[in-house]
Amino acid sequence: MKLYEYQGKELFKQYDISVPDGKVVEEENGLEDVKIPFPWVMKAQVLVGGRGKAGGIKFVENMHEAKKAFHELMGMEIKGNKVKKILVEEALEITEEYYISIILDRSKRSYLLMFSQEGGVDIESVADEKILKIYVNPLIGIQDYQLRKLKNREIAKIAKKLYKLFKEKDCELVEINPLVVANGKVMAADSKIIIDDGALYRHEELPKVEEEFTELEREAREKGIAFVQLGGNIGVIANGAGLTMATLDALNEYGGKGGVFLDLGGTDDPEKVKQAFELMKKANPKVIFLNLFGGITKCDTVAKGVKAVLDKEGIECPVVARIKGMNEEEAMEILKGAVITIPSFHEAAKKASELGV
Ligand code: GDP
Numbered sequence: 253m254k255l256y257e258y259q260g261k262e263l264f265k266q267y268d269i270s271v272p273d274g275k276v277v278e279e280e281n282g283l284e285d286v287k288i289p290f291p292w293v294m295k296a297q298v299l300v301g302g303r304g305k306a307g308g309i310k311f312v313e314n315m316h317e318a319k320k321a322f323h324e325l326m327g328m329e330i331k332g333n334k335v336k337k338i339l340v341e342e343a344l345e346i347t348e349e350y351y352i353s354i355i356l357d358r359s360k361r362s363y364l365l366m367f368s369q370e371g372g373v374d375i376e377s378v379a380d381e382k383i384l385k386i387y388v389n390p391l392i393g394i395q396d397y398q399l400r401k402l403k404n405r406e407i408a409k410i411a412k413k414l415y416k417l418f419k420e421k422d423c424e425l426v427e428i429n430p431l432v433v434a435n436g437k438v439m440a441a442d443s444k445i446i447i448d449d450g451a452l453y454r455h456e457e458l459p460k461v462e463e464e465f466t467e468l469e470r471e472a473r474e475k476g477i478a479f480v481q482l483g484g485n486i487g488v489i490a491n492g493a494g495l496t497m498a499t500l501d502a503l504n505e506y507g508g509k510g511g512v513f514l515d516l517g518g519t520d521d522p523e524k525v526k527q528a529f530e531l532m533k534k535a536n537p538k539v540i541f542l543n544l545f546g547g548i549t550k551c552d553t554v555a556k557g558v559k560a561v562l563d564k565e566g567i568e569c570p571v572v573a574r575i576k577g578m579n580e581e582e583a584m585e586i587l588k589g590a591v592i593t594i595p596s597f598h599e600a601a602k603k604a605s606e607l608g609v
Pocket residue numbers: 293295301302303304305309341342343344345346349371372373429430441442443
């Protein structure tokens with residue numbers, strides 16, 4: 253579960269990490285209750301990154317500007333997420349910006365604390381040698397000798413508090429980007445926190461944050477279909493999370509990019525497949541890659557559902573199908589001529605990638 257910036261900052265306060273003075277506002281009237289002297293910084297609250305670049309942060313000098321900024325921000329959609337809350341804060345006079353985060357590094361069986369002097373930008377764009385990496389043994393926790401590698405004692409103290417928060421709240425990620433120096437004080441100007449969903453049951457104290465969904469994702473959820481919209485052009489329909497993920501990886505290998513994926517899971521109802529396929533059509537992919545391994549979900553069940561849509565309303569984009577398993581011959585027979593069938597997973601992924609560029 254992701255927390256909003258303002259919720260993350262509430263947690264920081266509880267752990268004695270300084271944050272700017274701020275107040276969340278949902279209605280224009282609420283601005284009148286903000287008892288912070290101008291200038292303000294007004295920050296759209298969304299669960300996706302890159303908000304600053306998308307225009308979701310505004311600096312204002314007076315109430316007139318604040319009201320204008322309020323309406324601009326409230327009307328915004330950032331990567332498909334509507335802005336419903338704005339965090340109003342004292343604008344800081346920032347003299348330095350750093351990056352600090354703690355994540356769970358599964359491959360190293362450790363926590364990883366990262367620190368960089370180049371804050372305020374995506375950590376992915378910072379050269380690797382400019383990032384200090386400290387691996388923390390989860391059984392013994394962060395050690396003082398490790399903290400001494402950090403820039404100064406002030407930051408070491410913050411790292412220690414952040415680690416405490418990370419552990420106690422069962423986080424997958426805590427990130428402060430930027431951690432700033434303003435008026436000689438080190439403060440968290442932003443927050444990003446992800447809580448391990450598997451541990452939520454023991455954190456009654458945390459706010460419940462509903463994930464944001466696109467309209468199609470919401471429609472899919474109502475119909476009980478696992479459907480996720482990503483950035484690319486290829487619509488992937490597969491059955492089972494494992495095969496779906498492997499399919500996205502295979503596309504990636506051939507330069508394709510999965511745009512939407514839909515996991516049929518275990519269904520034996522052609523009507524359900526039909527609904528799923530209709531949803532996929534609405535997402536407007538350049539190509540649909542149907543990758544099936546029939547078992548509980550029989551290949552011919554899926555083929556019937558797909559064929560029903562194709563017969564009734566047709567489709568504008570090509571459909572590449574790789575069909576294996578239970579009743580594959582029947583499925584191939586049903587779909588003959590209607591879709592491009594390719595028996596090899598890799599050949600099919602390659603073809604779909606080419607068509608999806
Ligand atoms: P993000 O783009 O969603 O990560 O939003 P951030 O909260 O990290 O803000 C982006 C950038 O805006 C920061 O790196 C700062 O440079 C700037 N910024 C944010 N708050 C303030 C502030 O109070 N004062 C000033 N001068 N700059 C700010």
